Every structure is written in C-alpha cells, then in structure tokens.
Amino acid sequence: MSVEIKVPTLGESVTTATIAKWLKKAGDAVAADEPIVELETDKVSVEVSAPQAGVLGTAAVKEGDEVEVGAVLTTLEPGTGGNKPSAQPAPAEKTAEKQAAPAAPAPAAAPADKKAAPAIDAAAALPAARKLMTENNLSADQVGQGSGLNGRITKGDVQSFLSQPPVAQQQAAPKPPRNDDPREERVKMTRLRRTIARRLKDAQNTAAILTTFNEVDLSAAMELRAEYQDSFVKKHGVKLGFMSIFSRAVIAALKEFPAINAEIDGEDVIYRDYVNLGIAVGGPNGLVVPVIRDADKLGFAQIEKAIGGFGKAAREGTLKIDDLSGGTFSITNGGIYGSLLSTPILNAPQSGILGMHSIQERPVAVKGQVVIRPMMYIALSYDHRIVDGKEAVSFLVRIKQNVEDPRRLLIDV
Numbered sequence: 001m002s003v004e005i006k007v008p009t010l011g012e013s014v015t016t017a018t019i020a021k022w023l024k025k026a027g028d029a030v031a032a033d034e035p036i037v038e039l040e041t042d043k044v045s046v047e048v049s050a051p052q053a054g055v056l057g058t059a060a061v062k063e064g065d066e067v068e069v070g071a072v073l074t075t076l077e078p079g080t081g082g083n084k085p086s087a088q089p090a091p092a093e094k095t096a097e098k099q100a101a102p103a104a105p106a107p108a109a110a111p112a113d114k115k116a117a118p119a120i121d122a123a124a125a126l127p128a129a130r131k132l133m134t135e136n137n138l139s140a141d142q143v144g145q146g147s148g149l150n151g152r153i154t155k156g157d158v159q160s161f162l163s164q165p166p167v168a169q170q171q172a173a174p175k176p177p178r179n180d181d182p183r184e185e186r187v188k189m190t191r192l193r194r195t196i197a198r199r200l201k202d203a204q205n206t207a208a209i210l211t212t213f214n215e216v217d218l219s220a221a222m223e224l225r226a227e228y229q230d231s232f233v234k235k236h237g238v239k240l241g242f243m244s245i246f247s248r249a250v251i252a253a254l255k256e257f258p259a260i261n262a263e264i265d266g267e268d269v270i271y272r273d274y275v276n277l278g279i280a281v282g283g284p285n286g287l288v289v290p291v292i293r294d295a296d297k298l299g300f301a302q303i304e305k306a307i308g309g310f311g312k313a314a315r316e317g318t319l320k321i322d323d324l325s326g327g328t329f330s331i332t333n334g335g336i337y338g339s340l341l342s343t344p345i346l347n348a349p350q351s352g353i354l355g356m357h358s359i360q361e362r363p364v365a366v367k368g369q370v371v372i373r374p375m376m377y378i379a380l381s382y383d384h385r386i387v388d389g390k391e392a393v394s395f396l397v398r399i400k401q402n403v404e405d406p407r408r409l410l411i412d413v
Helices: 091-099 127-135 155-162 166-171 191-206 219-236 242-256 300-316 389-404 407-411
Strands: 003-006 016-022 035-040 045-049 054-056 066-068 072-077 209-217 263-265 268-270 277-279 281-283 286-288 329-333 352-356 359-366 369-383
Touching (some): 155 191, 209 389, 219 242, 242 277, 281 300
Parallel strands (some): 329 352
Antiparallel strands (some): 016 066, 035 045, 263 268, 359 369
C-alpha cells in the first residue's frame, strides 16, 4: 500500500517552502529515515525523510516549486526498487502542470471603484502567489520579475510588493530585459537570501528605527579573562569570551529597561519577564540569528556553550526551525569581520538589537591622564515607537558600565 509523503510542519509562522533539491528520483529504493528531498524555508533548509523503506513514486512537484505545509510531495510504494527508466522524475513536471490551478477568472461583477482582478498566467506565478495576487487585484507586470524558478513569481515576491509604500507600488513597472555582459555571472538568489532582504526591508518600512552609540573600555573584561581563563576552561570545558560578558550585561540591562525587551502587537505592547537572546552567526547561506532561550537563567559558561553550539550548527547547516524563533532581543558582532562602527537593523518584531564592533587600542583620557586602552564602539538600534530616547541611551550606558566593571553583574547593581 502506497504512503503519501507530505510537507511537514515547518515551525513558527512558516507556512510554505521551496523544493530546493530532490535527493532521490522516482524508482529509487529508499530506507526508513533516508532523506529524499530538501526543502528551503524562509529560515533554514529542511530534509524530508522516508517514513519507511520502499520505492519512491513519481514526484508531484519539481525543484523550484513553492509548496504549502501538508502538500503531497510524492508517494512511497512497497518493494525493493530498481529505478526503472519509465519512472524518471521528468513526469513530475507534467504532474505539477496538471496540478497547477488555472488562471483565476475575473469576477463577474466588480465594484465601480475597483478594477476586476486581471487573469494571471500559470507560467508567470506559483499557485500561492496567484491566489494572493487575485485577492489584491495585482497583475504579473505590477509585481515584476519573480524570484522563483524560471522567473516565476512566488508568494514572498507578492508579500514584498504589498509591503512597499503605496507610492512605490504605483511607480513599480516591469523592468526591460537586461543584457548581461559575458564577463558577468547570473546566480539565482537563495530563498534564505531573498527572505533576509524582504524581512530587513519590512523592518525599515514598519519600525521607527533609531540608533544610539557609545564606547566601552574593555580593560577590566580582558583582565578578568586573563586571570580566570585557565580555571574557567578546566571547570567548564569552554573558553570565557566577550560574548558571554556582553550577553550577561545585556540581560541585566533589559531587566532595568523592560520596554527594550517588549514588542508591539497591533495597538498593544507585550512585556516579558524572560529573555530569549538572539545571537547573530554567519552561515554558508547568510546571517542567521539562533535564539538562546531563557538566557536570563543561564551563567557565563552555559551561554558560551550555547553560542559555540549554534556557530557550529550554522556552519554545518544543521540549525533547526525552532532554533531561530522566539527571540526577544538580539546581539550582532560585526567586530569579528573587522567592522569599526555600524547601525544594525532590527530583527522584527523585536524592539532592540545591540551591535558590537572591533576592539582597537586608542588614546583616552582617564583621571586627567592620556592612556592607551582597548576600546570598542557599541550601537543600539531600537524601535522609537515603543522605546524613548532616554531609555535607549540609559540602556546602552548600563551595558557600558556592566562590561567595564563586570563585578556589577555579580552583585546585581
């Protein structure tokens, strides 16, 4: 008896995915739990495995197609396989074409002040995109070139268009074909990269983002590390780094200024008595922000281990959907790449993000004397709709004080 293999639940707020790559083809024998297809979501790549041993049937969708949670990907037939020539994945294209919904017909009658929805060619947009375009009376020309396979418009493309200000939507027009130079290489953006671009632009369009700056003298933090590093490693099996010191400094400051750990939901403000700390890490497909849950309950060693584990998972591409959701505040360290100063963008719907930067020895005035100290610029970007300037500046000053004198973190002052 055949078994349907469907798109699994993809995590918080994720309802669609793109078929990134078929790892097996029709007719292949597969073992239980063997990966058969790779899905690319807005956040991470997910492999779908065979629930049991059998022979893979004809694919219902092809690479590049957008699918929703619960959609059938293929079937698993009983047997040992043999990869018969007649069962190649080529028919998947025909199957997918048959399944593609016909262009949505224009309504029989439309209000006098609203134009009827234009018919949308199935070859121009994916099913979920066509549905959303029809609901908003959009044509393919208005949305423009799609980011899907062969330029097809995806649901994300439509959502990105709708998130633009009305004036920008009115001015949007299809771009003429670009004549590529033979010395250029055209590479399709990954779904993750497209999503990063869309979400960052959405944050700029939605939040009133403002950035405030300060600088931190890291002398005391460096002395602390030098004095206790060997004992710390011996006891905990991980090095004491600046990230855990800054993380604990941020957590202490968030307790004092709860609005920066809150978020806006419609006309309400949601305050939290916990901290889920997002730490930006670089992966092969771009920057991701895994979340240390209940970070306010963790010590320096536990935070260092969590950060190290996330960094390794990001490099290996093994981060899970749940690792990237639920953050309440984020930290990004551009200093590891040499950045001296930056204005980080909010990770919506969060209301604040701290940017760390390179450590440089600079001359500073201390008690009337010019001395050389290891200094770092820090930046706080915040949503001015919920966080006042005084709160933001005071929050950043408190982080500076906590890092410059880590003893404050031990006695909670």
